[in-house]
Amino acid sequence: MDSIKSFKGYGKVNELEERAFRQKTRKRCIVLIVSSIVLVTVIIGAVVGIVVHKRNSSSSSNSVPPTELTPAASLNAVCGVTQYPSTCYSSISSVETSNTTDPKIIFKLSLRVAADELSKLKDYPAKLKAKTNDPRLTAALDVCETVFDDAVDRLNDSISSMGSVGEGGKLLTSSKIDDMKTWLSSSITDQDTCLGALQELNNTLDNSAILDDVRNAMQNSTEFVSNSLAIVAKILGSLADFNIPIHRRLLGFERRDLGFPSWVSASDRRLLQAANNKTAVAAQLTVAKDGSGEYTTISAAVAAVPKKSASRVVIYVKAGTYVENVILDKNTWNVMMYGDGMTETIVSGSLNFVDGTPTFSTSTFAVKGKGFIAKDMGFINTAGAEKHQAVAFRSASDFSVFYRCSFDAYQDTLYAYSNRQFYRECDITGTIDFIFGNAAAVFQNCNIMPRQPLSNQYNTITAQGKSDPNQSTGISIQKCTLSPLNSNLTAPTYLGRPWKAYSTTVVMQSNIGSFLNQLGWTEWVPNTEPPSTIFYAEYQNTGPGSDTAHRVTWAGYKPTITADQAGKFTVTTFIQGGEWLPATSVTFDASL
Numbered sequence: 260m261d262s263i264k265s266f267k268g269y270g271k272v273n274e275l276e277e278r279a280f281r282q283k284t285r286k287r288c289i290v291l292i293v294s295s296i297v298l299v300t301v302i303i304g305a306v307v308g309i310v311v312h313k314r315n316s317s318s319s320s321n322s323v324p325p326t327e328l329t330p331a332a333s334l335n336a337v338c339g340v341t342q343y344p345s346t347c348y349s350s351i352s353s354v355e356t357s358n359t360t361d362p363k364i365i366f367k368l369s370l371r372v373a374a375d376e377l378s379k380l381k382d383y384p385a386k387l388k389a390k391t392n393d394p395r396l397t398a399a400l401d402v403c404e405t406v407f408d409d410a411v412d413r414l415n416d417s418i419s420s421m422g423s424v425g426e427g428g429k430l431l432t433s434s435k436i437d438d439m440k441t442w443l444s445s446s447i448t449d450q451d452t453c454l455g456a457l458q459e460l461n462n463t464l465d466n467s468a469i470l471d472d473v474r475n476a477m478q479n480s481t482e483f484v485s486n487s488l489a490i491v492a493k494i495l496g497s498l499a500d501f502n503i504p505i506h507r508r509l510l511g512f513e514r515r516d517l518g519f520p521s522w523v524s525a526s527d528r529r530l531l532q533a534a535n536n537k538t539a540v541a542a543q544l545t546v547a548k549d550g551s552g553e554y555t556t557i558s559a560a561v562a563a564v565p566k567k568s569a570s571r572v573v574i575y576v577k578a579g580t581y582v583e584n585v586i587l588d589k590n591t592w593n594v595m596m597y598g599d600g601m602t603e604t605i606v607s608g609s610l611n612f613v614d615g616t617p618t619f620s621t622s623t624f625a626v627k628g629k630g631f632i633a634k635d636m637g638f639i640n641t642a643g644a645e646k647h648q649a650v651a652f653r654s655a656s657d658f659s660v661f662y663r664c665s666f667d668a669y670q671d672t673l674y675a676y677s678n679r680q681f682y683r684e685c686d687i688t689g690t691i692d693f694i695f696g697n698a699a700a701v702f703q704n705c706n707i708m709p710r711q712p713l714s715n716q717y718n719t720i721t722a723q724g725k726s727d728p729n730q731s732t733g734i735s736i737q738k739c740t741l742s743p744l745n746s747n748l749t750a751p752t753y754l755g756r757p758w759k760a761y762s763t764t765v766v767m768q769s770n771i772g773s774f775l776n777q778l779g780w781t782e783w784v785p786n787t788e789p790p791s792t793i794f795y796a797e798y799q800n801t802g803p804g805s806d807t808a809h810r811v812t813w814a815g816y817k818p819t820i821t822a823d824q825a826g827k828f829t830v831t832t833f834i835q836g837g838e839w840l841p842a843t844s845v846t847f848d849a850s851l
Contacts, residue, residue: 333360341489342727343482350376350483363431366490367421373483374414377446380480381407384453387469395615396469399460402619403453403473409627409655410449412589413442414484436495437731437835441657441699443488444730445677448697450481451726451759452676456617459648485727492729523660527571528844530595531634531662540597542575552577557585557596557606566590576636578603584610584623587656591628598636601665601686605637611646618671622653629678631656632843633664640668644690644713650674654698660843661685668693669712675700675734679834683845688744692722694734695758699834701735703848709752709774710744718748719781721755723762728792733763735828738848741804742772753781754797757789757815765820765828767798768851775804780811791815798825826851 328336334357338347350372351357357368384403391397417439421431454477457470523531530540544560545552554560557576564572564587571593578599585606587594598604608623610616624638631654642649651668654661657678665686666673672689675696682702687694690712694702709718720741723734734755741754752774755764780795782788793815797807807818817824830836831849840847 328360330358330360333362334365337362337365337490337494338486340493341486343486346479346482347486350479350486362490362494363421366487366495367418369483369487369490370414370418370421373446373480373487374411374418376480376483377407377411377414380476381411383407383473383476387473391469395460395617396457396466398615398620399456399466399617402456402617406449406452406619409589410446410480410484413446413449414487417442417487431495434835434838436491437838439491440488440729440731441678443484443491444697444699444727444732445655445657446484447481447488447727447730448677448724448732450477450484451697451724452619453477456619459612459618485729488727488729492731523840523845524571524842525844527595527632527842530571530573530597531632531660531844532846540573540575542573542597544572544574545577546574546581547577548579548581549577556583557581558583561585561587561591561594564591564594566592568593571595571630573597576604580605580607582607584608585625586622587626587628587631589627589655591626593630594626594628595632595634596636597632597634600635601637601663603637604635605639607639607641608651609640609642609646609649611640611642611649613642613646618648618650619653619674621648621671622650622674624651625653626656626659629657629659631659632662632845633660634662635664637665637667639665640672642668644669644716653696654678654680656680658839660840660845662843662845669710671695677732679839681830681834681836681840681845681847683847689720690718690750691716692719692756692758694720695722695724697724697726697730697732697759699732701737701828701830701834701836702739703737703830705736705739707736707739707741708744709741709748711748712750717750717781718752719756720753721764722758722783723755723764724758725761725763726759728761730761733765733794733828733833735833736764736766737768737829739766739769741766741769741775741802743774748774751776754779755795756781756783757793757795758783760790761792761794762789763794765794765796765798765825766800767796767825767828769800769805770802771800771804773803777806777809778811779807780813780816788813789815796820796824822851 334348334351338344341347351368354368384400388397388400420435420438454474457473460466544563546554546557546560548555560574567590574596576598606624610621612618623640638652640649640651648671649668651666651672653674653676655676655678659680661682663684667688669689670691672693673687675698677698680698680700682705685705687705688708688710690710707720709720712718721734725732753776754766791814795815796817798820810818826832829850830847837849
């Protein structure tokens, strides 16, 4: 059982490890801040000088060319903005084609070395499983196998997105830059998840030696992916801020404020805005417990979906409670699933950590394939508070939308795992860390309802898992209502606790009830202030719980932020919603 001073969290490390990591992180951050400013200035200055010289040379044959960076100096400058500059330089310089000064080419090479290293790691969990008979450890290593495979896919997606980019090759668009930042962020999350699955066994199994082995085996792949993410976020992104035509075309950040994340197509909007699902939405597949559809289980309907479908596949799930664990794998794309209402069409499961399932694998419903939409459905994990971690829904679907859905459990209800996600008019209920993960997730007009936990526990609404400073992830709660599920809530309740060193959570323009502890937030490690690298903030909230006068005084917490700062966490900016949400037809507020 968990005490109020120490309750389990997915992948939680012990206090000594946490303090040592934070001390190392603070030192690294100071070095990175200084070196980033200097080195980005160097390489951008060189690029600007070269482009300006080329521009001027056409009008003056006597112009003197500036001193250009050598390939080694250019690589050193690019790697200088990463968290692991020495491994960045050594890994890329060993590639035969690394003799270049073009930061785009250097970035592409960094992707190649990261993908190669991750590919070597894919078979490692299977080797460890062959040496153990412990079912819990085997299950955790199964998670590692799954997420390593996913991490490789994220790298390959990024490499494919680059295409023939290079000197004289095609240019990158702003949407491709956003995509690669998202996918590389997800690849880091995938690797973190393996360690998390092994770490959560520490309380039940002495697997410290295996944990150390896996961490050491992952060191290169973790650092290489982090390096790639830093390069695209800091170098390629910074070049876009200069008024140079090639880079304006390369990285233009112009956005269309369409009042909706524009990755939602017009046809998807019509599907989502249909007043009467039964007649207005043409479903290709129908699920009904009474046999009136083509399928009696959701899993059977999902299995019939064509792999990597470029067009929308609509599944109608009639009213009823479907007791099954549903998984939409990474090759199941563009599925829209709708029901007869969040209280009428229910998917129910009971897998949980106490009975031997890793948190990652407890999900009643899990989706990876891009473009998933759920509407008018409920997802529940019935394991109960005493079973600890028990996920109702896990999403790693990029460009996913959840409209008028409910997510009901206790600890770890909604696992917003990775990629870009949007939740509108949803009901979310739970106790400890009941909205958690490392997606870029925006919650709008949702009802967020803490419930009574076990007698020795307290509630934390969020636990955000950003572990790398360049990840484009976080939790944004906008225009939501935060109130207890029922009147018996007496446990101390907080807006969240920072799970990782760069955890990012903003609550804005929401109504917060009187149930909230006046501190607002709480630590991950009891009585230990989180690192200053987190970003936790509140903006223009209302209600009796919105008073920030007695909030925590952490360096990384902002009791108020500017409109410009808050705007970074809106649908249009934070999840590039203006580019994909309009197609889904889900109503959304694009800005503040």
